[in-house]
Amino acid sequence: MTDPFQDVDAGGDDFVDAVAQALEVRAQEPIMVKIVEDYLDLISYPPGGIHIEVGAGTGVIARRLAARATTGQVISTDPSPGLVAAGQKLGTGISNLSFEVAGGASLRFDESSIDTVLFHTVLSHVPDPSLLLAEAARVLRPGGTLVVCDADFEKTSLSNFQGDPLDMCAKYFAENFVTDKYLVSKLRALVADAGFDLTHFEVTSRVITQGDGGMTWVGMGGQHMVKSGQIGPELAQGLVAEYQRRKENGSLYGHLPFATLVAQR
Numbered sequence: 001m002t003d004p005f006q007d008v009d010a011g012g013d014d015f016v017d018a019v020a021q022a023l024e025v026r027a028q029e030p031i032m033v034k035i036v037e038d039y040l041d042l043i044s045y046p047p048g049g050i051h052i053e054v055g056a057g058t059g060v061i062a063r064r065l066a067a068r069a070t071t072g073q074v075i076s077t078d079p080s081p082g083l084v085a086a087g088q089k090l091g092t093g094i095s096n097l098s099f100e101v102a103g104g105a106s107l108r109f110d111e112s113s114i115d116t117v118l119f120h121t122v123l124s125h126v127p128d129p130s131l132l133l134a135e136a137a138r139v140l141r142p143g144g145t146l147v148v149c150d151a152d153f154e155k156t157s158l159s160n161f162q163g164d165p166l167d168m169c170a171k172y173f174a175e176n177f178v179t180d181k182y183l184v185s186k187l188r189a190l191v192a193d194a195g196f197d198l199t200h201f202e203v204t205s206r207v208i209t210q211g212d213g214g215m216t217w218v219g220m221g222g223q224h225m226v227k228s229g230q231i232g233p234e235l236a237q238g239l240v241a242e243y244q245r246r247k248e249n250g251s252l253y254g255h256l257p258f259a260t261l262v263a264q265r
């Protein structure tokens, strides 16, 4: 089963809309805001600097980057035309932010021309992350900054008890919507092999006790099981209802560690 994030548009308009919404919702969670703002603190923003986000989806993180890089420009790139179109609408009026359809293994930028390359939950969705890291190394200027933030999907959990059906959805999502759920464990070696000097590595717990962040696992996972003929729509609806019930009665408990890596070219 291929990770649908490798080609979001192939999933159709409804899937593009669902992904766009899920990315926007996730980025608003207080813990995700903190993770992002903490790594944005570690980037330098020289006048005229060029910062690119690769695999930016709707550009929800690129918008935050643009708010920091006020004297430079931010280019939000993604291979999905549908997500780029959604991002262009959401980013309207931000003068130092532009959008491009592009895959991360082949960027149009000259070598040593870019100040920052950011990958936020992208490398776990590609078959060969070393190709994207090599391209980042090519376009970054010497001393430029690489930021990688990714989820340790192997530890995805939505578990309140042994055999919890919501936890099955979380595990199903990690199996079917992620290309390499062990990416985080390999990240430091991959970045070193691409010629970068590691300056920062930390892992932060994204704990989900409210909101719809974990609904991505239950909703998308359930829909995928229905489409595959594994369960009927009634069960998928029941799983969504159970997520809502836990959200309302205060028993929702999800967990996914996020790693942040910063390195210099």
Ligand SMILES: C[S@@+](CC[C@H](N)C(=O)[O-])C[C@H]1O[C@@H](n2cnc3c(N)ncnc32)[C@H](O)[C@@H]1O
Binding pocket: 005, 006, 007, 008, 023, 024, 027, 054, 055, 056, 057, 058, 059, 060, 061, 078, 079, 080, 083, 102, 103, 104, 105, 119, 120, 121, 122, 125, 126, 132
């Ligand atoms: C989970 S989303 C993350 C989007 C965004 N970075 C965020 O966190 O909101 C993964 C993104 O990786 C993109 N992607 C998949 N394959 C890619 C590739 N080869 N190069 C660049 N981006 C890719 C997808 O189109 C999708 O937008």
